[in-house]
Amino acid sequence: MDEQKIKALAERVLTEVNGALGCLTILVGHRLGLYRNLADEGSATPAELAARTGLAVRYVEEWLLAQVTGGYLDHDSATGEYSISPEHSAVFVDQDNPAYMTPFTQWITTMSAVIPELTEAFRTGGGVPYEAYGQDAIEAIGLGNRSMFVNDYARSWIPALPDVEAKLKNGGKVAEVGCGIGWSSIALAHGFPTVAIDGIDIDEASITQARDLAEEQGVSDRVAFHHTPVEQTELTGPYDLVTAFECLHDMPYPIDTLTKMRELAGPSGVVLIADEAAGDTLEENTNLLGNFFYNASILHCLPQAMVFPDAAGTGTAISPSTVRTYAEQAGFKSVEVVDIENPFFRFYRLAP
Ligand SMILES: C[S@@+](CC[C@H](N)C(=O)[O-])C[C@H]1O[C@@H](n2cnc3c(N)ncnc32)[C@H](O)[C@@H]1O
Numbered sequence: 607m608d609e610q611k612i613k614a615l616a617e618r619v620l621t622e623v624n625g626a627l628g629c630l631t632i633l634v635g636h637r638l639g640l641y642r643n644l645a646d647e648g649s650a651t652p653a654e655l656a657a658r659t660g661l662a663v664r665y666v667e668e669w670l671l672a673q674v675t676g677g678y679l680d681h682d683s684a685t686g687e688y689s690i691s692p693e694h695s696a697v698f699v700d701q702d703n704p705a706y707m708t709p710f711t712q713w714i715t716t717m718s719a720v721i722p723e724l725t726e727a728f729r730t731g732g733g734v735p736y737e738a739y740g741q742d743a744i745e746a747i748g749l750g751n752r753s754m755f756v757n758d759y760a761r762s763w764i765p766a767l768p769d770v771e772a773k774l775k776n777g778g779k780v781a782e783v784g785c786g787i788g789w790s791s792i793a794l795a796h797g798f799p800t801v802a803i804d805g806i807d808i809d810e811a812s813i814t815q816a817r818d819l820a821e822e823q824g825v826s827d828r829v830a831f832h833h834t835p836v837e838q839t840e841l842t843g844p845y846d847l848v849t850a851f852e853c854l855h856d857m858p859y860p861i862d863t864l865t866k867m868r869e870l871a872g873p874s875g876v877v878l879i880a881d882e883a884a885g886d887t888l889e890e891n892t893n894l895l896g897n898f899f900y901n902a903s904i905l906h907c908l909p910q911a912m913v914f915p916d917a918a919g920t921g922t923a924i925s926p927s928t929v930r931t932y933a934e935q936a937g938f939k940s941v942e943v944v945d946i947e948n949p950f951f952r953f954y955r956l957a958p
Pocket residue numbers: 736747748751783784785786787788790806807808809812834835836837850851852853856857858
């Protein structure tokens with residue numbers, strides 16, 4: 607036995623458990639407005655922060671100690687005040703910042719909650735319904751991806767498709783498959799003020815929230831959200847652009863999904879898929895991002911698809927060769943990887 611190897615893994619497990627606990631303290635700080643208060647109103651002693659937020663001082667004090675020992679917040683021992691740096695505020699508070707990460711912590715709560723159903727699914731080969739993951743999963747996805755859509759979709763993803771950009775500048779119609787709570791559609795509507803967008807999603811709670819957001823964002827006259835499995839939509843198009851952002855891997859029947867997307871785009875529309883930037887081999891995926899994809903897959907993406915009979919069971923780490931195979935089987939003649947920089951996604955342009 608290699609004692610060093612045992613010790614290294616034991617220490618690593620402790621580090622990872624502590625990381626998960628740290629995530630939960632981030633979520634508590636987010637829900638109670640503690641980070642925002644420090645960012646907006648400046649440094650504070652525990653008593654001042656408790657008074658400013660209307661919270662119990664002993665809890666606030668202990669939370670602050672966890673934050674400082676975890677390296678999330680700073681402490682000035684001369685004044686006894688706690689503060690958040692602008693850099694950490696970008697990650698914890700500023701939801702428009704590309705580095706905003708707080709919603710990702712909601713994966714911990716949502717995935718923990720379904721462990722009984724998940725272990726049962728291992729035994730039966732069944733799944734865990736998307737709805738079982740609840741609001742935390744909806745927000746982990748929809749608010750986790752939001753800053754990418756708000757910053758990059760209209761400004762850099764669409765310009766990478768110059769023919770589509772030209773059409774969207776003069777109106778145009780877009781369909782967004784698996785739209786979730788709708789931030790991609792809303793961001794596109796803000797970027798292209800005359801485009802009309804149909805968002806489609808199988809999850810009723812997501813569609814209800816997407817409709818509310820479209821109202822709140824003042825785009826509900828041009829952005830409509832439809833609650834249906836995309837394969838059964840009665841929308842006909844043709845659309846200038848049909849997208850699927852981070853959801854092809856979630857689809858129980860991805861070839862049917864792509865076939866419907868091809869039909870919606872018609873002969874001259876463009877189909878754009880953005881999905882995980884995973885590699886084709888285990889070696890290519892043996893890194894932080896690849897491990898994150900597989901962890902997310904076994905805890906969420908795979909089981910939510912396995913609910914459906916004879917589901918493809920793709921999993922989160924969808925590889926370029928899998929996308930090509932699905933696209934060919936759905937009747938596409940060409941699959942081109944689009945040159946768009948993104949830490950999580952690879953973009954595929956599909957043509958009939
Ligand atoms: C990972 S989420 C991505 C949501 C959104 N595109 C985003 O990036 O925020 C995948 C979405 O696909 C939806 N979905 C799964 N199967 C679907 C189907 N057959 N038809 C329509 N939507 C589906 C889920 O309900 C979920 O909202």
